[in-house]
Amino acid sequence: MSGRYGLVIDLERCIGCHTCTMACKLENGIEQGSWIKVITVGGDGMDTAGGRYPNLSMYYQPTPCMHCAEPPCIDACPLGAIYRRDDGIVLVDRDRCDGCQLCLSACPYEVLHFDAETNLVSKCTLCSHRIDQGLEPFCVLCCETEAMYFGDLADPESEVSKLVATGNTCVLLPDAGTGPAVYYCPPMEPRGLP
Amino acid sequence: MSGTEEHVVRTACPAHCAANACGILAHVADGRVVKLEPADFPDRRLRRICLRGLSSLQMLYHPDRLKYPLKRVGERGEGKWQRMSWQEALDTIADRFTEIADKYGSHSVGFVLGGPGSGNVKFGAYTRFASLFQGTRVSAWGYGDSAGPCAATAMFGAHAPGAFISAFREPKLNICWGTNPAESTPFMMRPLLAYKQGGTRLVVVDPVFTVTASKADEYVRVRPGTDAALALGMMNVIMQEGLQDEDFVRTNTVGPFLVRSSSGRFLRESDITPGGVERYMVWDATTNQPRSVDEAGVSAVLTGTYHVGGIECRPAFQLLADLIAEYPPEKASEVTNVPVDTIRKLALAYATNKPANIYTNNGLGRHYHGDLTFRAVCTLAAITGNIIVPGAAGHRRLVLNWDAFLQPDAERSYSRMGILNTYPSILTEKPYPLKALWFAFTNFVNQCADSYKIINELFPRLDFIVDTALFMNDTAKYADIVLPVCTFLEFSDMVGGPAPYLQLQQKVIEPLYESRSDITILSDLAKRLGFGEYFDKTEEGFVDLLLDSGHPSVEGIDVAGLREGPARINPVPVLPGTQLTQGQFRTASGKVEFYVERLKPLGEELPLYKEPLESGRSEKAEKYPLVFVQVHSRFRHHSSFANIPWLLEINPRPVMDISPQDAASRGITEGDAVVVYNDRGRIKLEAKINEGIQPGVVNIPQGWWFDQFGEGGHNTLSHDAINPAQDAIYEPNMAFNDVLVQVEKA
Numbered sequence: 001m002s003g004r005y006g007l008v009i010d011l012e013r014c015i016g017c018h019t020c021t022m023a024c025k026l027e028n029g030i031e032q033g034s035w036i037k038v039i040t041v042g043g044d045g046m047d048t049a050g051g052r053y054p055n056l057s058m059y060y061q062p063t064p065c066m067h068c069a070e071p072p073c074i075d076a077c078p079l080g081a082i083y084r085r086d087d088g089i090v091l092v093d094r095d096r097c098d099g100c101q102l103c104l105s106a107c108p109y110e111v112l113h114f115d116a117e118t119n120l121v122s123k124c125t126l127c128s129h130r131i132d133q134g135l136e137p138f139c140v141l142c143c144e145t146e147a148m149y150f151g152d153l154a155d156p157e158s159e160v161s162k163l164v165a166t167g168n169t170c171v172l173l174p175d176a177g178t179g180p181a182v183y184y185c186p187p188m189e190p191r192g193l194p
Numbered sequence: 195m196s197g198t199e200e201h202v203v204r205t206a207c208p209a210h211c212a213a214n215a216c217g218i219l220a221h222v223a224d225g226r227v228v229k230l231e232p233a234d235f236p237d238r239r240l241r242r243i244c245l246r247g248l249s250s251l252q253m254l255y256h257p258d259r260l261k262y263p264l265k266r267v268g269e270r271g272e273g274k275w276q277r278m279s280w281q282e283a284l285d286t287i288a289d290r291f292t293e294i295a296d297k298y299g300s301h302s303v304g305f306v307l308g309g310p311g312s313g314n315v316k317f318g319a320y321t322r323f324a325s326l327f328q329g330t331r332v333s334a335w336g337y338g339d340s341a342g343p344c345a346a347t348a349m350f351g352a353h354a355p356g357a358f359i360s361a362f363r364e365p366k367l368n369i370c371w372g373t374n375p376a377e378s379t380p381f382m383m384r385p386l387l388a389y390k391q392g393g394t395r396l397v398v399v400d401p402v403f404t405v406t407a408s409k410a411d412e413y414v415r416v417r418p419g420t421d422a423a424l425a426l427g428m429m430n431v432i433m434q435e436g437l438q439d440e441d442f443v444r445t446n447t448v449g450p451f452l453v454r455s456s457s458g459r460f461l462r463e464s465d466i467t468p469g470g471v472e473r474y475m476v477w478d479a480t481t482n483q484p485r486s487v488d489e490a491g492v493s494a495v496l497t498g499t500y501h502v503g504g505i506e507c508r509p510a511f512q513l514l515a516d517l518i519a520e521y522p523p524e525k526a527s528e529v530t531n532v533p534v535d536t537i538r539k540l541a542l543a544y545a546t547n548k549p550a551n552i553y554t555n556n557g558l559g560r561h562y563h564g565d566l567t568f569r570a571v572c573t574l575a576a577i578t579g580n581i582i583v584p585g586a587a588g589h590r591r592l593v594l595n596w597d598a599f600l601q602p603d604a605e606r607s608y609s610r611m612g613i614l615n616t617y618p619s620i621l622t623e624k625p626y627p628l629k630a631l632w633f634a635f636t637n638f639v640n641q642c643a644d645s646y647k648i649i650n651e652l653f654p655r656l657d658f659i660v661d662t663a664l665f666m667n668d669t670a671k672y673a674d675i676v677l678p679v680c681t682f683l684e685f686s687d688m689v690g691g692p693a694p695y696l697q698l699q700q701k702v703i704e705p706l707y708e709s710r711s712d713i714t715i716l717s718d719l720a721k722r723l724g725f726g727e728y729f730d731k732t733e734e735g736f737v738d739l740l741l742d743s744g745h746p747s748v749e750g751i752d753v754a755g756l757r758e759g760p761a762r763i764n765p766v767p768v769l770p771g772t773q774l775t776q777g778q779f780r781t782a783s784g785k786v787e788f789y790v791e792r793l794k795p796l797g798e799e800l801p802l803y804k805e806p807l808e809s810g811r812s813e814k815a816e817k818y819p820l821v822f823v824q825v826h827s828r829f830r831h832h833s834s835f836a837n838i839p840w841l842l843e844i845n846p847r848p849v850m851d852i853s854p855q856d857a858a859s860r861g862i863t864e865g866d867a868v869v870v871y872n873d874r875g876r877i878k879l880e881a882k883i884n885e886g887i888q889p890g891v892v893n894i895p896q897g898w899w900f901d902q903f904g905e906g907g908h909n910t911l912s913h914d915a916i917n918p919a920q921d922a923i924y925e926p927n928m929a930f931n932d933v934l935v936q937v938e939k940a
Contacts, residue, residue, distance in 0.1 A: 013387050015376040015405050017828050018844055022248040025840055026229060032843070042408070044864065046844075048851075049403045049886035053415060056886055058408040142232060144244050144380045145387060191411040193539045194367060194395050194547055 004069075004088040004154040005126055006181030007140070008163045009062055012188050013147035016040060016047065016060030020139035020148070024064075027127060027138035033113055035124035036064040036139055059187040062148070064139070065090060065111045065124035066172065069179030073123075076106030081121075088153075088181055089126050097121050108176045126150075153181060199223065204233050204759060206689045206697035207247045208682050209831045210312040211379045214691035216243050217760060220683060220702040227251060227683055227702055235760060240692045244380050245841065246831055252838045253681050254706070258665050260678035261707035270653060270672050280708065280718070283675055288722035290658045291327070294630045301609045304330035304616065304628045308635035309339075313687035313699060314594070315736045319713045319729075320634055321600045324608035326725040330628060333925055336613040337641060340927040341559020344920045345568030348790045349576075351780030355554060355568055359575040361582050362549035365389065369397040369550065371571060372421060372558030376405035377828040379555070381692065383409075386553075395547075397540065399424065402825060402851075402893055403886030414540060415888055418821045419561035419806035419932055420530040422570035424537065426803055427526020429518045429574055431541035438545075439579030440496060446583055446777070447576050447786040449511035450476040450494035451487065452502065458794035460510075460783075466503045474783060475502070477509065510789035514573070517800050529803065531888075545578045552580070557826070561932035562807035565920050569801035573788040581786065583777050592690070592763050593745035599736075602728045612925035613642065617914045620652045630658040634679075634712055637833040639668040640899060643914040643928040645907050646875055662712055665837065668900050668907065678709040685711035686733040688740060688756070694763045696748075698737065698756035790923075798919045807915055808934040810890045818872050818934035820856065820892050824908055827895035836899050848903055849882040851893040852937065857883045860939060867904060867940035870894070872933070875910025877903050878940055892937060896930070904940070911935055 021034040028035065042050035042058030049056040067090045074082045074090070081096035082103060092103075092112075099119035104112045112123045127137035135141075140148040151158035156165070160183070163169060169183040200223040206215040217233030217240070230251060232243035263283035268274030278286075291303050305324045307317060324331040335343055346355045368389055375382035387409065390396045398410035401418040416424055432438055443449035451474045452461040463470035463486055476494035478485040484502045485492045496511040523537040530537075544550050552575060559568050575581050601607050611619060611628075619628045639645050645668075653659065653672050661673035670676045684706065687699040705711065713733050720729035731739060734753045741748050751761040778784040793799050808814060810821045829845040830836050850870060852862065862868060868881045870892065879894070887893055900907040912933050920926040 012391065012409075013383075015380060015383055015409070017245055017376070017380055019243065019245045019248065019380075021844065022245040022840060026248055026251070043883075043885055045882050045884070047405070048882065048884040049408070052885060053403075053888070054413070056403050056408075056413065058403070058405075058886070138231070142243050142248065144242060145383050146239075188390070190413075191395060193397065193412045193536075193543045 002086040002154075003152040004181055005131060006067060006088065006151070006153040006160055006183065007064070007126075007137075008149040008160045008169060008183045008185065010147045010149070010185040011059050011061060012185060013145045014038075014060045014062060015145055017144050019142050019144045020062050023139045023142035024124070027130075028125070032115075035111070035113065035122070036062055037111075038062050061184070062139075063109065063111060063172075064182060065126070066109050066178060066180035066182045067126055068181070070177060072106040072108065072178060073103035073112060076102045078102065085128070087131075089128050089131070090123075091125055091128065092121055092123055094120050094122075108173050108178065200228070203700055203702045204698075204757075205683065205700040205702055207243070207250065208313045208687065208689045208699050209246055209834070210309045211381070211831070213309070214379065214381060214693070215689040215697055215699070216247055216381070216692070217241070217697055218243065218247060222702060225703060227254060235692070235695065236762075239384060240695070242381050242384075245828060246835050249835065249838050249840045250681065250683070252840055253664065253835065254683050256665070256837065258837065259707065259709070260663060260665060260670075260676060261709070262678060263708070264676045266674050270659075270674070271649065273671065275676070278675075280710070283677060284715075284719050284722060287660055287675060288719060291630060291723065294657055295327075298627055298629050300328040301330050302627055302629040303327060304332050304611065304631050306332040306613065306616070306631055306633045306636055306638060307334055309334050312635050313682070313689060314740060315687045315733060316635065316712050318596070318599050318740065319716050319736065321608065322602060322728065323716045323720060325601045326603060326606055326720065326728055327723060328606050329608060330611050331608040332616055332631075333610055333612050334636070336615075336925045336927050338560050338928050338930050339556040340612070340920060340925045341564030342554065342556055342568050344565035344924045344927070345559070345572060347924045348565075348793070349569060349572050349781070349787050355572055358581050359572055360551040360553045362551050362580075365394055365549055365551040366547035367395055367397070367543055367550035369399060369544065369552045370406050370410075371399045371552050371554050373553055373555035374400065374404035374406045374557070374825060375553070375555070376409065378826040380828065382553070395543070397543070401823060401888060401891060404825065407886075412536075412540070414532055414536055417529070417531045417810070417888070418823055418891060419563070419567070419809070420803070421558060422563070422567045422801060423521060423526050423529040423803040424532055425570035425574045425801075426518055426521035427523045427530070427537045428541035428544065429577060430521045430526065431523055431538050432545045432578060433515060433518055435542065435545070437542070438577045442579030442581070443496060443511055443577055444494055446581065447511075448474075448783055448789050449496050449509060449514070451510045451783070451789070452476060452484065452500065452507035453510050453513055453789065455506040455508065458791070458799055460791055461502060461505065461507050465505065477507075514577075514788060514800060517802065521803070544574070544580070548578065548580060550578075550580050557931070559927060560930045562915060562917055562929040563804040564927055564929065565917070565923065566798065566801055566804060569788070569790075570803065573801045576786045576788055584779060591747055591766055592696075593743050593747050594740050595743040596740070599740050612921075614914060614916055614926045614928055615921070617647070617652060618916070620655050629656060630660075631656055632660040632662075633669050633673070634662045637667050637669050639672065640833045640907055640909065641897075643909060643912040643930070644874055645909045647914060662715065667833065677715060678707065679715070680705045680709045680711045684709065685713065686737065688737045694765075695760035696751060696756065696763060697760045698753065700757060701733070793919055793922070796919050796922065806932045807929060808913070808932050810934070812934075814934055818936045819890070820935050820937055821890060821931075822870065822911055822933045822935040823891060823893050823931040824896035825893055827897060830895075830897035833897045833899060836897055836902065848879040848894060848898040848908075850879055850937070851882050851884040851887045853887045853889045853891070854883050854885060855889045856892070856937070857881060860937060862937070862939050868937050869905070869940050870911065870935050870937050872911055872935045874913060875906050877906035877908060877910060879903050892935065
């Protein structure tokens with residue numbers, strides 16, 4: 001199909017549980033690593049707070065491939081091994097990849113992975129194999145707090161488009177000009193006691 | 195997977211997250227489970243799974259799984275084992291149990307079990323076995339989970355406080371108090387976050403800035419173990435502002451009951467009228483006379499002092515008010531370190547945004563006076579009317595065939611002993627000696643108080659130890675015989691939840707290696723001990739027996755139906771004359787008993803605040819100045835999942851969270867190796883500096899195994915002190931978060 005598959009991830013609902021990471025490993029048979037990583041935004045370490053009491057803050061940012069409209073990885077690959085489908089999903093052709101890793105340094109989101117054992121680069125496919133069967137990405141299905149929404153950003157009637165239309169979403173590194181298909185709803189500011 | 199035959203089996207994960215199992219679809223190809231995914235429910239919002247559920251496959255196929263029965267051939271704990279056959283293992287156990295029962299009495303054989311939520315039949319089969327053997331069933335609640343039940347037993351005549359203080363469907367305010375559902379019961383976050391995004395404010399009260407706290411509109415940082423003082427301070431503000439719900443107190447609590455000043459006992463009609471009955475008395479404002487509580491037209495007072503036939507009495511609410519008066523917010527602030535203004539605002543918010551839910555879980559009670567903490571919080575709910583009265587919210591009852599299941603022969607029954615009571619039983623032989631222990635779905639050494647006491651003092655006094663386990667864990671290491679059991683994917687059981695459903699934990703594949711289910715093991719052992727006729731059923735046969743209660747709540751539910759999917763528990767109207775009469779609590783008085791008459795001899799009739807046993811403000815703190823708490827991590831379920839490679843990839847080793855201040859004063863920097871010690875134990879691990887930890891506190895997420903620390907294990911630091919009030923009401927609790935330590939750079 002043509003269109004623009006993407007995700008909206010609600011950071012208010014994300015509890016940093018890494019279920020998406022486990023789901024990705026299981027669905028895609030990844031023994032080491034994962035194509036979606038959960039980053040703590042707060043202190044330096046995982047699950048640590050930023051700020052000082054009483055103004056502590058911490059939230060989590062699940063980070064898959066952004067399936068960019070203008071993917072720098074495609075431009076960086078000398079072999080043309082990375083391509084974008086008509087539905088917007090960016091994929092690596094493993095038969096063409098020679099493991100040069102130029103794409104890794106081109107990606108501002110650091111979501112491409114190099115496997116030394118196979119000498120291949122891999123990345124989030126948005127579970128294109130599931131999408132092709134009419135299913136949602138496995139991380140979306142498994143998300144413990146229903147923080148992830150999947151759909152066609154080109155269809156104004158889709159849930160993801162409606163969420164983006166609220167104006168309460170943002171993308172990572174908007175100035176990079178990559179046009180991500182992954183949007184984030186920011187966490188809510190604490191409202192204090194009623 | 196192309197070219198292979200794949201089929202899907204619906205089962206359920208019994209990981210015991212608040213006994214609220216997730217439904218699972220297991221994909222099997224060529225006899226191997228290749229994938230797990232969340233199973234659907236009629237209510238789509240109940241379709242869920244978590245990181246542990248998804249990684250269960252790595253437990254099933256873990257290379258370290260125990261594969262056949264083992265007998266110890268060296269000293270206990272030495273690690274020398276010999277493979278044995280199931281026949282030899284079961285014959286030996288039957289012989290040893292018989293011998294020990296002959297010598298010390300059958301109750302000297304104890305069965306130490308994990309939580310019942312981990313499978314009803316598995317749990318029930320052990321209890322059934324213990325009944326028929328007339329052995330001891332060691333209860334699992336005191337593993338850290340009995341403080342809430344102590345409080346709920348005393349106040350509500352029920353087991354869990356949550357049904358009364360956190361079950362309002364349309365709350366105007368939500369408070370998570372001493373609980374971190376975002377890690378321990380993540381499915382709870384769906385409704386909590388939905389409420390929050392719908393406009394309901396979320397408050398989190400916790401000593402640690404947890405993941406749940408990071409979602410709060412207001413995070414209230416409390417000194418560990420002082421929550422009762424916070425509740426009393428809030429009640430003080432509420433009383434000062436006149437915001438108490440006196441109608442609720444008068445109608446639904448023992449507030450108006452007259453208490454005799456001399457004895458602390460409720461005044462009864464029989465105290466003042468010869469031949470009178472055991473009716474409770476109140477003071478009637480209209481006639482200015484004592485009247486029986488259930489007399490028509492009585493307008494009971496809540497305050498004052500009265501004389502009834504020369505007996506001085508006060509309403510129980512007056513006694514509570516006197517206690518509350520001792521805790522102005524300034525004093526509560528001094529005790530809890532919560533700012534006065536926050537106490538005031540929180541009190542007003544809770545009293546004026548009704549109904550308000552307080553979500554708690556067992557973490558709130560893991561200090562020595564945890565029962566008092568729960569009672570103070572529930573009393574706060576009671577005086578503001580934030581309590582669901584039985585019948586008011588359509589409590590859904592599930593009645594299984596437990597009595598007949600657990601005690602199939604009226605002539606034979608088990609003795610019940612709290613897990614913490616096993617320590618004195620073994621050491622002092624009071625009330626009787628335990629001489630043989632069988633551990634099942636529990637890792638006693640790792641997860642119980644004072645590990646070195648267990649290893650060095652308790653175990654040497656036991657004649658025989660059996661452990662059924664998946665791995666050679668820290669308890670199995672000290673057993674005489676270790677039996678390999680199945681993961682949940684290899685046997686059938688029935689699990690509760692998500693409410694209002696029951697699910698079949700359906701066997702997905704045949705047991706791997708020589709592993710057997712606990713139910714099969716017990717059946718084979720029962721035959722050897724002469725009561726095999728009570729164990730002649732399959733696992734699924736036992737599920738049907740459990741469902742055969744004849745109660746309308748489970749009418750029409752059976753294994754055959756459960757194989758296809760979850761069954762909805764039938765809603766049963768609450769009828770007069772049943773245990774849950776409208777408006778009646780199951781206490782002796784039928785009311786919420788914030789005043790507990792039978793605890794008067796211990797001086798704990800009211801929900802007092804008492805300083806933690808190992809307080810950071812005690813003399814002991816001069817030597818050991820840091821309060822050690824052990825939160826529950828999303829990466830483990832207690833000690834389960836601690837060895838799962840995928841989880842270790844993200845969370846590779848034990849760490850100790852410490853405040854920047856306490857780290858700096860000890861010269862500790864991020865990632866340094868540190869030792870944590872007190873008189874009982876010593877552990878070595880890595881430091882993680884975290885602004886979310888208050889000065890004076892260190893946190894080590896619990897459940898790691900001894901081998902994963904540089905030295906020791908987290909419970910080498912904890913203690914086995916028994917709280918007499920808890921012992922009297924229900925069962926003493928292990929005070930895992932009431933422990934002082936010192937930390938040094940290693």
